[in-house]
Amino acid sequence: MIKRIIIIITLIGLSFVLLPLFLNMEDAERLSELSQTYVTEGAEELGTANLVTAVVVSYRGLDTLGEVAVLFAATAGVTLLLGTKKKGGSVTDLLEERRGGSELLNTGAALLFPVLLLFGAYIFVHGHLTPGGGFQGGVVIASAFVLLLFIESDREFSHSVLHSLEALSGAAYVLIGLIGLWFAAGFLDPRFLPSGEIGRLLSAGAIPLIYSLIGIKVGSELIGVVDSLRRRS
Amino acid sequence: MVSPLYILGIGLGIAFLLPLFEKLGKKIPRIITLITLMVFTLIAVSWVVMISGAVDKFPVIFNTIGFKAPFAISLQVGLIEALVLVMINTAALLSGLFLSLRKDSHWEGKQIVLFLTLVIGVNGLVLTRDLFNLFVFLEIVSISMYALIASNDEKHAYEAGFKYLIAGSIASAFYLIGVIYLYRFTGTLFIDQIVAMDLAALQATHPGLVFAIALIMLGLLIELKPFPSNGWAIDAYEASDPAVSAMISAVGASGVVFAFYKISSLFPPEMAEIVVASGAVTFVFSQLVGLRQKRVRRMLGYSSVGQIGIIVMIIGLQRILKIDDAQMIMSSAIILLGNHIFSKAGLFWLSDIFDQEQLRRVRRRPLMIVLFGVFLGSLAGLPPFPAFWAKWRMITVLAESDKLFLIIIILLGSLFEAGYLFRWFTTLLRDESDPGDIHEEQIPEDIPVSSSQTGVVSSTRALAALAENAGSVVEELPVLSVEDPTAAEKRNPVVLAVVAISSVIVIAAGVLLGAEFLRASNELLLLIPVAVLTAGILFDLLHLPHRIHLILAMAGISFYSYRILMGLDGIYLVFGILFLTGSLIQMISLYVKKSLHFGLIPMITALILSLGNLLISTTRLGFFFSWEMMTVLSSLLILRGRKASGAGLRYLLFSLGGAYSMLIGLMLYPDFSLLLQGVRDVSTPPVLAVFLISIGAMVKMGSLGLHIWLPGAYAEAENEISSLLSSVVSKAGLFLLFVTSSLYLIPLLPSGNIPVSVLLGWIGAFTALAGAFFALFQEDIKYTLAYSSMGQVGYMLLAFSLMTHLGWVTSLYMAVTHLLFKALLFLAVAGVLYRTKTRMMYQMGGLIKRMPISFITVLLSIIALSGVPPLTGFGGKWLLYTALIEKGWYLQAGVAMFASAIAFLYLFRLIHVIFLGQLKDEHRAMKEAPIGFLIPQVVGMIVIMLFSMYPSLLIGPLQRAVTPFFSESIIWEGYTVFSTLGYWNGNAVMYVTIGVFIFPLAWLLLMQRKHTRMVEQFNIVFAAERPDRPETTHFGYNFFAHYRRALGMYLTPWATRWWTGVVTLTDSLGGTMRRIYTGNGQTYAFQIILYGTVLLLLLRGGF
Amino acid sequence: MITQLLIILGAALILVGFWGVLTRKHIVKIIISFSILDTGIHLIMVGIGYIKDGSAPIIDQEMPVSRLAGNVVDPIPSALVLTAIVIGVAVTALMLSYAVQLYTFYKTVSIEQIKELKW
Amino acid sequence: MKKDEMNEQIAQIDKAMRLGNEGLSDDQKAYFCDQRPERIDPYHGILERFANWARAESLWILGFGTGCGAIELRPLMTSRYDMYRYGIQPRPTPRQAGVFVIGGYASVKTMKRIVRSYEQMQGPKFVLGLGSCTINGGMYWDSYNTINRLDHYIPVDIYIAGCMPRPEALLAGFNRLKEMIKAGQCDGMNSYAENFDWYKKNQKQIIKHWNMPDYNW
């Protein structure tokens, strides 16, 4: 009980100290200088309709590369943690037996699976035009596979395919970055491809390409994560 | 110039592709990763080379995408980034090599991937200039670390990893909140742009600004494991694979440190102060807690945390200090960081090799010892390693800005750290027979002694808890009593080579830095001991024959002495002869040893050269460097003794404590360099400085209260080393006193005219008395001699503190003569021990017939030492009492006389119990000591006789050496020396003595020419019985039992108890402190949040 | 107004997250608390990016390039939050894996019983 | 060659001069001097007479009470008898004593001590047999544990008969001893050396456990 009181006091103290951050935060009237520039010149410079994508993939492209790396490292970590040759033994024997999916689920999933795949692909291909992008698309694709797992929990995914997809798409992403460095203004510069007309699918230089690669990579990584967790449980 | 983007781009590309490479072959990823790391290193090196060619063109900003900085994320490469990256990538490369080369290496698959992402992340942390990008890289680093911890598939690793995750998540939450608000307030994420803004003005419009910065700071600070919210990190160090711990500690932490440095330019001053406080607290308390730690990896964890703490402190400081100072101190931070990276990694690796080979001791593994020594020494900040120079610079800067408290904090923490690190070292070095502590007084079974009679003055009894703990440091490692043959199979020299590279880097960096630091004052010569040591160790590793090595060393020292002594005069020349010639003669005795004694000659040589360097150093740095070198080398030499682990550790700690105390004193009194050059009365020093400097000197001299290291160190070291230490090295303290002499004239109390020297004088007098008393009751001959040295040095201190011409002449005279007698005694005793194989005096006896020359040596030296005319020792006593009475120090004179009477007692006991009395059966076939021992003895005896006959030979030059400081107080008329009180004619005394000796001798020869029968040892009247055994007939044990009965109760080892108390207190403080590390991840989380809250509250200035 | 609302909401979620982290014993609940905490932070980020009466910074018929300035929300926080979310997912995945492993070794999900390493 | 022969001869003589010390085990032999006692010629003429006078005027008694008669020695030190005025005084160690007063009967047990102490005194040394027991065993003549004739074991210079003799008799005995010394009649030391084997044989008959050297230097 005392512990809780101390915790409460501490949290109150923390929020008290941080009150200047939380209170009196009115809506900003205008953009910051930086975003102002992005907003006013981003479309022109990069040819993306979705300015967030412009920021994500190009202006702050290094963040995104890092983000991909984070996810990649996390996937590697999950695989390392939940890999096959472990001392601790399985959790499965500690849990009650699992049942298979119900009829409703099975049918629904089978129906949804291709739709979801398509939808995911759509999202990342159109990342520069509409809300969404590589990550979102990748997640949708991964969720399609999760659905499959709901139906059949013992389903095996081909690891070599997953790994190859992940590795090749990642490497291709980096390669594109380097091409930007060599043939355009800088690392990850998508403008080595023509920027095209705003609003078209094939526009914004290499951004759609990058987002597609990210989508594939994220998708396969998330599938890998989910698969690893499933294998252990 | 290679773009840093290649590091990130290519690195990540390869990381992504590694799983594919693995399909080509198991080893391929390893090779590719190693090549990648090597490329990273080379790139970083190329930057350093380029930048150092054109410093003003840097730092260079590299943009991504092709937009200028605020619009796109940019990377910056400057000298500091390049240097840090060289260090980090080199360490990573070595780590990779270690991981792939070690026995049963399982370095494959995801581990390699995560290793690579970790390195890339750290590179990114160092390079990026964008706050949010920093966050991304921080997460890459963290996630890689979280996962790597788990690569050690043990339950504890998972536990630790999870706690690490919790802590890291909270930290990143703080950071993220901070970043977004900072963006809100400033409109940008580009650090340089924010720095360029007028933050104070911004603060006025946005009161939350400071908290946004604080949250960012906090996020990174928590990643840097501040005390006390760092239990999770220490768990991780302990539980993960040592090679991973090495990576986390060396590479991971370094990246975060650099990131912290980067954002530190945002800190307002009050925040910087909080950071300083946090770093200082972390440094001291981590080391304090480490003291109690017995599990090696955890101990290294505490050390890591502490090391990072001090760097954090510096980062805070550089925001507070003036710009020049800030740069200075930042350079020391970089040095410390590098030092930490390589040594800590090295230690973690070594601990892994230990596990692999199932080792417990390294006594027979020279290379291991060297590696351990290098890493521990560099962590502890001993010279010549980089950390020494860094700390020096830091302390200089702090002293200039009057931050005494921080200096004390730093030194205290360093002392703690040296304490536990070297406790580990001594435990590793310990011989199988070594009980850890100095061994207890032995009670013979055939002599009944009631328990009340023993142990009263046994200073070995209550000895420090430190040494006690030393026994258990490595108990948790696999036990392997003696290094068995199978252990040899487990050896893996390739891995050691990797570790060795790390140590070479550390040494090279240290030497280069030393050269850099010393070049300014033109004192490059001071680095000679380091060079000699390195070369010597190499010779030893290559098995150069002992005697050749010895001859080389002696030739080198002779040459050096010749060069040095030519340039000295006055007191310096006296000490020069004392240090160099005295040691050189004693080195002859090393000739007796036949086989290689690893490290012996290099260390002795370097020690002697360091002593010599004390004389020629002209600056504080040079002096302190040589002083520390001397300290370290002598403690390493002591550690060579078979049972010296406890003693060596105690010596090291006391010496370091003394040296640090002296250092603070020197810092408080910047005119020191002038003092060294003989200029007096420069300015009035603070009393504190005077005390601290004198404590430094008195520790070395083993003055009363600070002496408890002394008996063990002198006794447990090898014999030749005991001799060198007590006769030569202890005089270094005296030298320090002499060169700082003018300090001791200032008043003891602010009001009043009693100078500090009076206090020193009393300490000296009582040291003399206590030394004599302690020596009186020892059974162990080396303890007797050790305490005797303590007492004799006490006389010198007393004489020095007189601050008169005669006093100084006395002090120097005693220093020279004590060198002679004590060296002779130790050497003769060394010969005896060499033959008898025991140190207990009562186990010897009757050796006069077996070792007549040694007997004569001992006889001469004890006559001289006790001050009996006609030998030269009387001169010392005569000078001393005359000087004391002239000055009016009557009571001190009384104490000194009492001490000298007691000295007579133990000296008689020494000679009697060893050489007279009953010869033991086992010594019946014994021979005289080896010739190597005898030659220096004979030389010494001749010198003693010469000085006895012609005291002016010695007193004259000393008088001239002292004359520049005081007006003459003694005059010579022929052979007679006159003081204002009395006179002494050594020459006449000698002749009269010879005369009165010859007369009865002739008479006896005449009367006894008839039937005098030489009889054997049992032909004694024994109450009409016959003696049974020599052991029961020899009166040697508890020789002065009645004295003990009369005065034993006053001989309680107060000093020992006091220091034991101090150690126990410190220890239990550490023990209490570490209770906060409950092991519960949730508690750790709470600690972090509480810590953050408290810091924020502090920043806000309370509620 | 909306910013303030989002921030208050985010701060509340952060506190809830901290509360959960500090008081829940169940490891998975702690992980969920972290997710809540993250969500709170993300909310704040989004809130800070809000511009009065702004809409999404996407160019389409209603929002031609010329109208963009002043009428769209700040794209930077959106970009950042995107990254932050992904990182949060990564950390959560890792945490869950740890939870699984801890359970196999310690046979418990209570964080109070996983404290063999201490002092 | 010659030198070798000479050395050999010397070695032989040396060996002859050495005692067997059979009572000692081999490892103990080195503890003790194994030289045989030798006859030492007195000075000549006036020198010897002066020496004898000095010896007689400075009689130092070994204060070792071997038997019940020793009780009669104590009164001599008191004011009543005051032996000091005759130059007689007790010494605590045989090394410094010149006169050995055998205080009554010598038992088998004390015999060993008597022999040892006697041999450790420096010559010329004198033995004073106190009481009848030293002459013929006295009232203990047929005891299993006493010896009857002291001078079979060590040379005795003078006997004082009586059981016990009074202190006055002792003083008289001392005075008689003085006269004898002055006259050069007391040379027990040399006779012991000359008849060493005989004395030793007798002693060893009594002392069965002979755990000391044959001559206690």
Next chain:
Amino acid sequence: MMKDIAIKAGYTLISLFVITNYGLLLGGTMARVRAKVQGRIGQPVWQPYIDIIKNNVLRTGISHGVMFYLGPVFRLAGGLGTYLFIPAVYGSLVFANFAFSGDLLLVMYFIFFGQLGMALGAGQSGHPYSPIGVARGLAQMSAFEVPFALSVIAIAAQYQTLSVTEFVALQQGGILNWIVFTNPLATIAAMISFLGMSMGNPFSIVIAPQEIPIGPPTEMQSSFLGMLQTNRAIFNGAKLVLFMNLYFGGATSVLSMVVKTFLIYLYTVIVGASFPRFRADQSIRFFLGIPTLIGIAAVVVQMI
């Protein structure tokens, strides 16, 4: 030059001859005095001469080794040296001895010379009682040195000299100039330690005749013992002369020397005859107690 040396040698011999005979006779006389105290007649005054002669003319002797042999030599050399470094009679060329070689400190430390040699000789005898005696003697010595040293320091401070000759010179001109009157505290301290120095009762544990038969010289006999006895006379004389010089105005003639030293010695004999014996630890504690305090008081008086 040679002539000077020859004259000096002659003077030395005379001086030694006088002190030896005086010492022996003093010993004999004091034995008589002691006997009188006990109601006896006592030994003849010349008995010491006879004893020494007898010991020297003994026919046999044994030696335990070189140090045993040299021990008595050291002892006697110590006695002779101590005496020779003290001016026995003030103003007398013959009895000035070798006082020019050193001052009081030399004398104080030269005392150790003989003691050390004797201790070594005794040690080599291999007899356990010898070192026991030595240990006691040394312990007692170290204890009585303290009040004596303090006393010497006090008078040195008072007169600002350490030269014995100077001390005597400064005490000339009337009995009230004697240090015993000018500095009674120092004198008391010194005279108490003199009791220890002369090793009579109550400080005679060193030679406890039955417990450890006579202590250090247990094994000494024949000429060795003779030499020790000679030394005892000379050394005694030397100490007496020293104390006389330091505290009782010295002597201007042989006669006054005889009278003064006789009285000083008489004092120790009377004390010795009246007290039983201290154990070693008791005497250590005794000397480090009251006498030391008196000595400190004497010094402190000089300091203020």
